Each structure stands twice: as C-alpha cells, then as structure tokens.
Amino acid sequence: MKVSEFDYHLPEEFIAQRPIEPRDASRLLVIDRLAGCFEHAIFHDLPRYLDPGDCLVVNDTRVLPARLLGCKKETGGKVEILLLRELGDGRWEALVRPGRRLAPGVKITFGQRELAGRIEARLPGGRRIISFDCTGDFMTVLHKLGKVPLPPYIHEELVDGERYQTIFARKEESVAAPTAALHFTPVLLKKIEEMGVHIATVTLRVGLDTFRPIREEEVEEHGIHREHFKVDGSSAKLINRAIKESKRILAVGTTSARVLEAVAIKEGRRTKVEAKEGETDLFIYPGYEFKVVDALITNFHLPRSTLLLLVSAFAGRDLIMRAYQEAIERRYRFFSFGDAMLIL
DSSP states (O other): OBGGGGOOOOOGGGBOOSOOSSGGGSEEEEEETTTTEEEEEEGGGGGGGOOTTOEEEEEOOEEOOOEEEEEETTTOOEEEEEEEEEEETTEEEEEEESGGGOOTTOEEEETTTTEEEEEEEEOGGGEEEEEEEESSOHHHHHHHHOBOOOOTTOOSOOSOGGGGSOTTOOSEEESSOOGGGGGOOHHHHHHHHHTTOEEEEEEEOOOGGGTOBOOSSBGGGOOOOOEEEEEOHHHHHHHHHHHHTTOOEEEESHHHHHHHHHTEEEETTEEEEOOEEEEEOOOOOTTOOOSSOSEEEEEOOOTTBHHHHHHHHHHOHHHHHHHHHHHHHTTOOBSTTSOEEEEO
C-alpha cells in the first residue's frame, strides 16, 4: 500500500495557530460511514449524536513543560532541548538544537544555573541522552524553567499553557496533547454525563512520532513508534459493561483508539478489554479490523501520518479523503488547535 495514497494538499492558512474560545465552539464534521455522507455541526452539539449507555473513552495524559532553553556552558551559545522520555537517575532522552554542536561531553546550563545538563550519547534520529543535575526537585525546576512544547506547524506562542491541556489531564507524561479532547468543557462534559453516557479514562503517553510524516514509500515498511499505556480496572469494567449491553464505545482521539485496540481480547465469541499496563507498537492502517471502537472523535491530521492511516482504517480511505476535501472547501481549521470530526 503506497503512502502517497494518504497525501493531500492543505493551504497553510487552514492550519490553526491558536485555540478557539470557548473550547467547544469548534466545528464538527460528522461522518456517517454506512451512508457515506457528511453533516456539519458545532462541537457543543455532540450530545445530539450520543445515546444513554454509550461509553466515551478519553486519554487522561498531561503534557510536560518539556521545552528547555539554555546555553552551552563553555561558549554561551543558545541551546534548545525537548525532553522525550525519562530514563531514570536524572537521565532523559531528548531532541536538541543545534544538533551538530551538541556532541557527547557538552555541558549546558538553564535559567540562573538552577539546572545543568551534560550530553552523554548520540542516538539515531538526532536524539541525545542527557544527564541533568539540579538544585532541589527536578520536576519543580522543570515547571519553573520549561515551556509546554507545541507542534512545529504552530508558529505562535501560546499565552495560556493550559489551552494545550485537556480537561481530563492528570499525570504529566506526554510531550504532545491528545488533541481530540481539547474541545471538551466542564459544562459540556456534565451535560453528556447527565444524559447517561459513561466516561472511561485510559492513559497513553503521546510522543512526537505521532506527528511525523511517514518517510517510507510503502505503508507496511514503516516502523511504528512504541508508546506506554495503562488501562485500570475501573475503566475496563465500564468499557466491558457497555460492550456487554451492546452500547457503543466512542474513542476520543486516535490515542484512546490505539489503547482500546491494544488491550482487546477474545472471551468466547465476545470481545472485551483487559486492565493492563505496558507498551504498544500496534500499527493501525487500512485492512485492520477494529475490535472495540464503534465511533471515533478526532481532529484533522497531517498528510502521510500514522494518524491519518488510522482514521482511514476506521472509515475507509476514500471516504476520509472526501471528508478532508469537504473540510478544506468549507474552510475548516486543521491539526492540533483545529476543528474536529465525529465518525459514526
């Protein structure tokens, strides 16, 4: 399967540079898979498409203030660090800029020297292992000095970092937000719960590979990234009850969908999910048969991305490409701070 089949042209003006206010005022393109047709709504209209007993599954991860600006200790040259993954003992995997000048052994200082780092090793893909030393608790210092990292296609500074956090966000583990859930407000959530819809939380640590276009020519040649996930017992119970009662499981975002499919198991003739924690390298692309997810709330994704492949697997490549063209023609806002789709 050619990756080029999942490419499309998007004028830069359609890439949302700032979040809309209020959150649930974003537009919602509703896709009926069976009829192959579209409906245009606003995100706060979501309850119209839900039924009592449905189960909404959201990713409760929170974005770390993982972007650090510092200086090389010896020369004073400016350095930018993006933390990707904690390795333990003060060591992190990170992206660095400028990469060519940050060889193993280089020392970096941040802020008023409250934090210091040393490049330990090079890794593939421009990554580094950095060991940190700080005065006091590392996370406290990180919150003081670090900034919430935004995707590279967003060129404006975010005034309020909480606008890149969802209302479900709990533990800081990710370097990118599960953006489909950015559209929810407490008022909308309360309305949904009052109509008898259940909310289940799962966790998937979102990494930067989520946004990266696929470089290979063939879909099957792409090596999917691994991400840590967790589904606790209470959430598994809620989801399995909905499945048993033949109610719908609606994944809020591709990250939630990936977790649900990763923990799906067969029990007799019925599929259920298991409470589990681990890492998944599940690669979902057209031809995949979904086992748990009945409907999907998602944003509009980058061309040639694994996320576009996932939604194409769920709704069909041709229907998704028609939907994207419809969204462009009607001037929808795209990507992280953009509008949303509801695929039924």
